[in-house]
Amino acid sequence: MISLRIDDTPVQAKPNWTILTAARAAGIRIPTLCHLDALRPVGACRLCLVEIRNWNGRLVPACATPVQEGLDVVADSDRLASLRRTILELLFAERNHICAFCVSNGHCELQDLATELGMDHVTFPYRFPALAVDASHAKFGIDPNRCVLCGRCVRACSEVEGAFTWGFAGRGVHTLIEADLGEPWGQSTTCTGCGKCVQACPTGALFEKGKATAEQVKRPALLAEVTERRPRA
Amino acid sequence: MRRIQVLLCSGTACQSSGSERVKRALLDALTAHDLLPEVQLVDTGCMGPCELGPVLLVYPEGTFYVKVQPDDAAEIVIEHFLKGRPLRRLLWAEGAPQPHEIPFFARQRKLVLRNCGTIDPEKIEEYIASGGYEALGRAVTSMTPTEVVAAISRSGLRGRGGAGFPTGTKWELVRVAAGVPKYVVCNADEGDPGAFMDRAILEGDPHSILEGMAIAGYAVGASRGYVYIRAEYPLAIQRLEVALAQARKLGVLGQRIFETDFSFDIELRMGAGAFVCGEETALIASIEGRRGEPRPRPPYPATSGLWGKPTLINNVETYANVRHILLDGPEAFASVGTEKSKGTKVFALAGKVRNTGLVEVPMGITLRELVFDIGGGVPTGREFKAVQIGGPSGGCLPSSLLDVPVDYDSLSQHGAIMGSGGVIILDDATCMVNMARFFLQFTADESCGKCVPCRVGTQMMLAILDRIVAGEGKEEDLQRLREIGEMMKNASLCGLGQTAPNPVLSTLRYFPAEYEAHIRDRSCPAGVCPNLVRYRIDPDACRGCDACRRACPTGAAQGTAGAPPYQIVDERCIRCGACFDACPFDAVRKEPR
Known part of the structure; x- marks a missing residue:
């Protein structure tokens, strides 16, 4: 076992754990968005940034940083809270997250995080991009206006389903999630229609057709349930 | 009997100003006067003064001709080669000074550029004649890997890609890392606007990179290397390919090098031109055939790099230093430079300076010497205003800081960075707000989009700067720029996002009045913002x-x-x-x- 401190609490961790795993095992909450159990960590959303006191106060993503003996981790501080609120604000300003019109209203991870972290208004100018919805698939739809580019769908599709339908296209603020290198989703020849991407999506970007807002409750934990039942190699 | 040798620069800059046509015209003129047996023409790498190209250097006298046009060829042949008097109108300076008498060259100290402009980069024999592959031979036949790493450590060499990590320490981390095979990677994805140091080394002395990588391979226990080079450098790629083929043919790369048990070979990987692929983890992803995006570190490539294996990644110029450390000894290398920054550094001088081009100087030289003594200062009629050093990750230093020594620590202390070595000189006709906006536009365009602070932060800063240069800035914008900049520095995933605010933050620090003039007076003091x-x-x-x-x-x-x-x-x-x-x-x- 490895010993470290998180928010001045001594924590024991297995050598292959990340700081996030160790924190959760010790009952310490660290907000996450791009992280999902069963998927490889990418450290992209930066909401789980924690401060390492004995690395000169460097900020690292808890989800992707392996534990080390003697780490002195700050997971909750005014500095981190303000940083996380700013990151959420940037996400809200980036695309069109208008909860009142969204199928995920009331069960959206982005919305929940805003509530939890006290992000009650956006001080950045909204960018209001006009992005086309793809409703060509028989069962599902994708609305990039609500996408936070966490890549959970991409990883669910490649790492759990093994279909490799989803990928990133473009770069920077123009990045989009695309099926089969830009085909309409409904014409994808690789998509198995399993819906794991939809369950993995933290917002209303990926949704099931024919379901009302109240019914559109996602089960991101499904991914871990699926992989844990698989025989280990 | 060859009595005259003509070194003709065939770097990219001189090629674009017509060196190939000059060469053909010279050959025609030499043929016409039946001088081919007496005059040898040698294509070399970059000689440095790119703005004066095409340039040629005539030995034995060492006469330096600049801005040579094809029409001048016949006159050079008749006046100089036949009558024996230099053609005055094409001389760099009056009195036909030798290169070492010209200030541009005199203040330089060439180590990694020593062969650039003196040997034919497509002839391995010329490289070997200049001591090439001797260091590799010495390393594999008479040194242990530990001794090689120790020599690099003792030399004090630091990474020339920008961050300045101690090279010996990095080599040692890979040497002791568990896992086989190990890989050696050369980062030749030079992408800073205005920077062309690595390009010139690759074009002018490609074997020095191959040799440096092979020595590194021996030191860390790798038998395969990759050069990740941007596809926008066709000449460098061509010369590397020629060099690789020649090195394999002579057995300095391949199986059982110098009849030892050490085998090492190198492959080229072409980058598609994404700036972020110069970041080491994104570079690895790109070589592996994945989307060029960085990943969080740790783990560092030294323990988990290419295909999850221990990987040594160094920049072109870093590898180019290696053979000199082994040949001259680490102490000789460390005798040049400052306490914490050893050796020399190559800089690309660009912008409003008389002598644009490539220079190599000892670490610790002041900015003033770099810009004025070597660069020749700002062209007549304008005043020096600032020097932008380190590219889009760097910062602007004003004239009050011209006496700052050029080394890793002094530059970062003042809000700039050594970076890869791009130096852009700005005159009083430059608007600092507009310049900061230019660099931010660049990083916003080049952000891969993976992490939120960089992807959206660059856009938000850009939107504010757009407003300011349009004369619609608000008083609170400056504080906002600082806040977003600090957030990006701390929270971004990779170096691109962490350093992207630097051009803005450094101009805010040294030129606040210019921002204020745009906002309060709706005026651009430099008269630039439309x-x-x-x-x-x-x-x-x-x-x-x-x-x-x-x-x-x-x-x-x-x-x-x-x-x-x-x-x-x-x-x-x-x-x-x-x-x-x-x-x-x-x-x-x-x-x-």
Whole structure:
């Protein structure tokens, strides 16, 4: 076992754990968005940034940083809270997250995080991009206006389903999630229609057709349930 | 009997100004005078003074000709090669000085560029004649890997890619890392605007990189190396390919090098031109065939790099230093430079400076020496304003900091970085806000989009700067820029996002008045930002030639031919500058509004 401190609490961790795993095992909450159990960590959303006191106060993503003996981790501080609120604000300003019109209203991870972290208004100018919805698939739809580019769908599709339908296209603020290198989703020849991407999506970007807002409750934990039942190699 | 040797620069800069045509014309002229047996023409790598190209250096005298055109060839052959007197009008300076007498060269100290401009980069024999592959031979036959790493550590060499990590420490981390196979990677994804150091080394002395990588392979226990080079460098790629083929043929790469048990070979990987692929983890992803995006570190490539294996990644210039450390000894290398920054550094001088081009100087030289003694200062009629060092990750230093020594620590202490070595000199006609905006536009375009702070933060800063240069800035914008900048520095995933605010933060630090003028007075003191300038015709200088009226797309420039002065109606003016460019008498004036 490895010993470290998180928010001045001594924590024991297995050598292959990340700081996030160790924190959760010790009952310490660290907000996450791009992280999902069963998927490889990418450290992209930066909401789980924690401060390492004995690395000169460097900020690292808890989800992707392996534990080390003697780490002195700050997971909750005014500095981190303000940083996380700013990151959420940037996400809200980036695309069109208008909860009142969204199928995920009331069960959206982005919305929940805003509530939890006290992000009650956006001080950045909204960018209001006009992005086309793809409703060509028989069962599902994708609305990039609500996408936070966490890549959970991409990883669910490649790492759990093994279909490799989803990928990133473009770069920077123009990045989009695309099926089969830009085909309409409904014409994808690789998509198995399993819906794991939809369950993995933290917002209303990926949704099931024919379901009302109240019914559109996602089960991101499904991914871990699926992989844990698989025989280990 | 060869009595004259002509070194003809065939770097990219001289090629674009026509060195190939000059070469053909020289060959024609030599043939016409039956001089081919007596005069040897050698294509070399970059000699440095790129703005003066095509350049050629004639030995044995060491006569340096600049801006040579094909039409000059016959005259050079007759006057110089036949009659034996230098062609005065093409000399760099009066009195036919030798290169070491010209200030541009005299203040330089060439180590990694020593072969650039003196040997033919496509001939391995010339490289070997200059001591090439001797260091590799020495390393594999008479040194242990530990001894090689120790020599690099003792030399004090630090990574030339920008961050300045101690090279010996990095090599040792990979050497002791568990896992096989190990890989050696050369980062040749040079992408800073205005930087062309690595390109010149690869074009002018490709074998020095291959040798450095092979020595590194021996030291860390790798048998395979990759050069990740941008596809926009076709000449460098071609010369590397030639060099690789020659090195394999002579057995300095491949199986059982120097008849030892050490085997090492190198492959080229072409990058598609994403700036972020210069970041080591993104570079690894790109070599592996994945989307060029960085990943969080740790784990560092030294323990988990290419295909999850221990990987050594160094920059081109870092590898180019390696053979000199082994040949001259680490102590000799460490005798040059400052306490914490050893050796030399290659800089690409660009912008408003008389001698643009490539220079190599000892670490610790002051910015003043770099810009004025070597660079020749700002061209006549303008004042020096600032030097932008380190590219889009770097910062701007004002004239009050010209005596800062050029080393890793001094530069970062003042808000700039050594970076890869791009140095852009700015004169008083440069608007610092507009310049910061330019670099931020670059990083915003090049952000991969993976992490939120960089992807959206660059856009938000850019939006504010767009507003300021348009004359619509608000008082609180400056504080906002600082806040977003600090957030990006701390929270971004990789070096691109962490350093992207630097051009803005450093100009805010040293040129706050310029931002304030844009915001409070709606004025651009340098007269650059289109919305904040006004065009006016000087009635005394106007001759009524009608050129401005014909150039003006909106009818703002008005007047009657032959009846000066003309006028510009400000309300109709869209500030395109067409009249300014068209006026043959400099009567159109650009003024802050």
